[in-house]
Amino acid sequence: xxxxxxxxxxxxxxGGSLRLSCAASGFIFSTYVMSWVRQAPGKGLEWVAAISGTxxxxxxxxxxxxxxxxxxxxxxxxxxxxxxxxxxxxxxxYYCVKDMGAFGMDVWGQGTTVTVSS
Amino acid sequence: DIQMTQxxxxxxxxxxxxxxxxxxxxxxxxxxLAWYQQKPGKxxxxxxxxxxxxxDGVPRRFRGSGSGTEFTLTITSLQPDDFGTYYCQQHNRxxxxxxxxxxxxxx
Numbered sequence: 001x002x003x004x005x006x007x008x009x010x011x012x013x014x015g016g017s018l019r020l021s022c023a024a025s026g027f028i029f030s031t032y033v034m035s036w037v038r039q040a041p042g043k044g045l046e047w048v049a050a051i052s053g054t055x056x057x058x059x060x061x062x063x064x065x066x067x068x069x070x071x072x073x074x075x076x077x078x079x080x081x082x083x084x085x086x087x088x089x090x091x092x093x094y095y096c097v098k099d100m101g102a103f104g105m106d107v108w109g110q111g112t113t114v115t116v117s118s
Numbered sequence: 119d120i121q122m123t124q125x126x127x128x129x130x131x132x133x134x135x136x137x138x139x140x141x142x143x144x145x146x147x148x149x150x151l152a153w154y155q156q157k158p159g160k161x162x163x164x165x166x167x168x169x170x171x172x173x174d175g176v177p178r179r180f181r182g183s184g185s186g187t188e189f190t191l192t193i194t195s196l197q198p199d200d201f202g203t204y205y206c207q208q209h210n211r212x213x214x215x216x217x218x219x220x221x222x223x224x225x
Binding site for chain 1: 119150152154156161162164166167168171173203205207209211212213214215216217218219
């Protein structure tokens with residue numbers, strides 16, 4: 001069974017940092033793009049970042065560029081999202097997603113919650 | 119960055135109605151468009167990819183069409199289980215953008 005399990009969400013103070021992890025299973029992890037998508041409370045979906053299967057190609061939403069870093073460890077079937085300079089606008093449920101590009105985002109994790117507040 | 123604009127923001131329809139949601143891209147995206155359904159408290163589900171291709175297991179009453187900058191998602195006969203929020207999403211190399219969502223309510 002294909003599964004994505006996020007972890008690392010927490011309550012963090014403004015200006016703080018946090019690292020999210022997503023453990024994948026049930027598919028050949030290294031061959032797929034992985035994305036992070038977030039959803040603020042009561043709001044819509046916002047794509048955050050994507051990383052190619054090799055990790056060589058990466059892109060970010062303008063709202064997080066320069067503050068967030070996506071990475072992956074194919075030996076551990078895990079993708080990460082390092083977040084820094086966090087603000088209230090980063091409060092959201094963060095989903096890890098198996099991203100098939102033109103074929104859509106077909107597998108989503110259950111999400112991990114990040115709350116930025118003093 | 120490519121912007122995606124959905125309309126309407128909300129709609130209310132009766133069981134059996136034909137429902138159409140529109141998504142417009144700020145520049146041509148060929149057919150690199152997907153549609154998702156999200157129910158409250160759940161992760162989104164992929165419905166359609168490449169503008170018109172139905173994901174495995176998705177009922178055939180969901181239809182996608184369009185190319186370039188204008189796309190539509192049609193539910194040919196609305197069912198009680200079709201409530202939720204629908205999102206379009208474009209992809210361009212490694213960049214993606216979602217539309218703001220259309221909330222569908224059953225009358």
